[in-house]
Amino acid sequence: MSEQRVLLKVENLCQYFKVNKAVDDVSFDIMKGEVFGLVGESGCGKTTTGRSIIKLYDITSGNIYFNGKRIAAGTGSYRKAIKAAREEMKTASPERKEELKQLIMQQKEEIKAAKRDHFAKENRCVTEIQMIFQDPVASLDPRMTVYETIAEGLIIRGEKDKKVIDEKVFKVLERVGLVREHAGRYPHEFSGGQKQRIGVARAVVMEPELIIADEPVSALDVSIQAQVINLLNELRHDLGLTILFIAHDLSVVKYFSDRIGVMYYGKMVELATSDELFAHPLHPYTKALLSAIPLPDPMYEKNRQRIKYDPLSAHDYTVDKPTMREVAPGHFVQCNDVEFAKYQQELKA
Ligand SMILES: Nc1ncnc2c1ncn2[C@@H]1O[C@H](COP(=O)(O)OP(=O)(O)O)[C@@H](O)[C@H]1O
Numbered sequence: 001m002s003e004q005r006v007l008l009k010v011e012n013l014c015q016y017f018k019v020n021k022a023v024d025d026v027s028f029d030i031m032k033g034e035v036f037g038l039v040g041e042s043g044c045g046k047t048t049t050g051r052s053i054i055k056l057y058d059i060t061s062g063n064i065y066f067n068g069k070r071i072a073a074g075t076g077s078y079r080k081a082i083k084a085a086r087e088e089m090k091t092a093s094p095e096r097k098e099e100l101k102q103l104i105m106q107q108k109e110e111i112k113a114a115k116r117d118h119f120a121k122e123n124r125c126v127t128e129i130q131m132i133f134q135d136p137v138a139s140l141d142p143r144m145t146v147y148e149t150i151a152e153g154l155i156i157r158g159e160k161d162k163k164v165i166d167e168k169v170f171k172v173l174e175r176v177g178l179v180r181e182h183a184g185r186y187p188h189e190f191s192g193g194q195k196q197r198i199g200v201a202r203a204v205v206m207e208p209e210l211i212i213a214d215e216p217v218s219a220l221d222v223s224i225q226a227q228v229i230n231l232l233n234e235l236r237h238d239l240g241l242t243i244l245f246i247a248h249d250l251s252v253v254k255y256f257s258d259r260i261g262v263m264y265y266g267k268m269v270e271l272a273t274s275d276e277l278f279a280h281p282l283h284p285y286t287k288a289l290l291s292a293i294p295l296p297d298p299m300y301e302k303n304r305q306r307i308k309y310d311p312l313s314a315h316d317y318t319v320d321k322p323t324m325r326e327v328a329p330g331h332f333v334q335c336n337d338v339e340f341a342k343y344q345q346e347l348k349a
């Protein structure tokens with residue numbers, strides 16, 4: 001399905017808030033045309049990652065590239081380097097001082113370039129990247145008709161021709177399984193599933209290249225969830241969309257995602273193709289997530305043991321520190337040297 005061209009590149013993304021590191025050094029690529037699933041329990045930083053990509057934050061550090069262009073950049077790492085250099089300067093030899101001065105100047109240039117890219121008007125990507133939100137009730141303005149909701153983005157983008165707007169709105173309504181008669185109604189007149197279809201329509205009408213779907217079915221009844229997932233899957237194929245699909249458990253993303261990234265407390269802990277992740281999960285947190293998925297198989301269910309993940313007993317990171325490493329082609333795990341060797345053995349077995 002994917003063309004093997006990187007559409008979105010997230011590089012060492014950090015988003016720190018006052019009290020916590022919501023996203024801490026997260027990197028991943030999304031290929032054009034693929035569905036990339038991002039999973040992890042509530043509070044692990046998934047939404048913050050999504051919001052960083054649509055530039056709702058001025059990120060702490062790291063870079064985000066879209067179609068090869070840097071659209072977001074943080075300056076934290078450069079500032080840190082300057083601080084360290086100034087500190088070292090205090091006791092450095094004269095030659096080293098010269099080097100450090102150079103280094104500081106370079107970092108200042110990096111900061112300038114990062115700000116330039118981050119705040120450039122043409123890098124806002126208001127059309128190219130669209131988001132679908134978790135709670136369709138909260139994300140729709142109750143005072144706006146369906147028509148107004150869907151047309152809003154087009155109008156903001158500068159579309160003035162009423163005929164063009166009408167045509168796009170009615171077409172997209174039908175595309176998401178609603179009818180044009182719905183256009184004049186208000187959100188409260190719709191069921192949860194229909195509201196989320198309106199949310200999908202509002203995103204799709206902009207003809208984006210990338211859609212960030214942030215737990216788009218979590219608030220819906222199980223019976224409705226599959227319908228919305230199927231809709232997204234159809235749209236993906238028909239419109240050549242690329243989707244970052246955020247979920248808090250693996251069952252939802254399993255069949256839909258080409259690749260999956262697993263987050264835990266602000267870190268990416270494992271990243272692989274969907275098939276590989278389900279066949280050979282390596283990180284203990286991924287194993288715990290998998291053990292939580294019920295299967296429609298009574299024998300399996302009878303024996304299913306939920307695995308608990310306790311980072312302190314699962315890893316010894318006191319000396320040997322973890323980094324993201326490629327254990328098998330395309331299969332990345334957050335691990336240290338000892339774990340890396342162990343995981344490779346596990347894959348061979
Ligand atoms: N605007 C914010 N200010 C401060 N802390 C935040 C903000 N947004 C999220 N957080 C915190 O960052 C962490 C990650 O949150 P979030 O990205 O929403 O997680 P998820 O979407 O995976 O449930 C949480 O601890 C959350 O409380």
Ligand SMILES: [Mg+2]
Nearest residue numbers: 046047048214
């Ligand atoms: Mg969230």
